[in-house]
Amino acid sequence: KQEVTQIPAALSVPEGENLVLNCSFTDSAIYNLQWFRQDPGKGLTSLLLIQSSQREQTSGRLNASLDKSSGRSTLYIAASQPGDSATYLCAVRPGNRDDKIIFGKGTRLHILP
């Protein structure tokens, strides 16, 4: 059974620093992996989607990488800003007919001004 883990559960970083958020999954047979952002009390907003055949995706200051063989993905945020404070979740779409998407519990990020 696929499991998705995000460690640490919370992280505080001074403004301006580059940072990496981690996501690991137990079964390497996936269709894709997606990173989301969630602000308090709101829904999830998609940040980046990496297909199983891809190694990374970039959007602005965000870069997500995927290493299927090791069951790991990272979300790199460059030059962090207070507006980046949010919870970041990763989600895996399994590589079978089942379309159920499996989420990690997220990393709560706080950027210190």
Added chain:
Amino acid sequence: DVKVTQSSRYLVKRTGEKVFLECVQDMDHENMFWYRQDPGLGLRLIYFSYDVKMKEKGDIPEGYSVSREKKERFSLILESASTNQTSMYLCASSETAVSGNTIYFGEGSWLTVV
């Protein structure tokens, strides 16, 4: 822009009431999902649907039912609300895995059962 709309953002209901949470998507997606999100437990899948009139149980279906009479609309029903169903409910939609597309979420519905 893809839009998933949850009609009610905040609801307060009494124990034993029947509750309807409505979700509409405008992208002709085949798949629709209902999750609940609780502190420390993350997102848990309640029900999902691959197509009209089709439904599958997720990880925590007890106490809930769903309806999908039209492709764009997926309703979550709490037959008899209980206080342990106080939570944030999130609806989502996506295309099938074969197309590899992203999943889109609504803004969430905060339900308090008193």
